[in-house]
Amino acid sequence: MRADAKKNYEHVLNVARAVITEQGADASLRDISRKAEVGLGTVYRHFPTREALLDALLRESFDELTARAAKLETADSSAAALQSWLRETVAVARNLRGVTASMMAAIEEPDSALHASCVTMRAAGTRLLVRAQADGMARTDIDGADLFALVGALAWLGDQPSLAQRSDHLFGVIADAILSSPGMQR
Structure with missing residues (x-):
């Protein structure tokens, strides 16, 4: 994985952890992408x-x-x-x-x-x-x-x-x- 892709992956994962801790496992992937300030496609690319x-x-x-x-x-x-x-x-x-x-x-x-x-x-x-x-x-x-x-x-x-x-x-x-x-x- 390229360095920038790995950085994005880890950032999305950290944001997802915070969002799921707050909202639960059914938290919207769209909310995760917004809070991570990445496109929804980026979230799906890392987590299909x-x-x-x-x-x-x-x-x-x-x-x-x-x-x-x-x-x-x-x-x-x-x-x-x-x-x-x-x-x-x-x-x-x-x-x-x-x-x-x-x-x-x-x-x-x-x-x-x-x-x-x-x-x-x-x-x-x-x-x-x-x-x-x-x-x-x-x-x-x-x-x-x-x-x-x-x-x-x-x-x-x-x-x-x-x-x-x-x-x-x-x-x-x-x-x-x-x-x-x-x-x-x-």
Whole structure:
């Protein structure tokens, strides 16, 4: 990619992140192009579909979450590692308002531009969950798909104006339901 095209790409992506954070995943691509001060054709040249734009926004975050999970895999406390990663993952999904439905749909649709990013992120969380389960620190009747669904549910709560103020409390309730005290049977 030429230097000017790369600069345009990054600029549009940064503006899109701000617009989607403010307006949600259904934000108009026309609004994004106006705020980025580029033509709509420029936006479509870089991101031919809304899903391609969401994929670009999420891919970087999911790559960071995957790298973060790899670091957390060696943490002393598998329970604290899982809880930390879960909190960070929910925050990413919450920050880009309205992407939860796209994430949940993409995990089941191999042809989706978001599929690979979602699968990679779910696998990272699954590894942390399995480690916590092996240490007796997490309930054993859930798997990575359940964990991904809980991330989606917790992110959705943050998107609901009437529930947003309770989302941290509800995160704690869910985290406590996933994690167990040593020796606790679930």
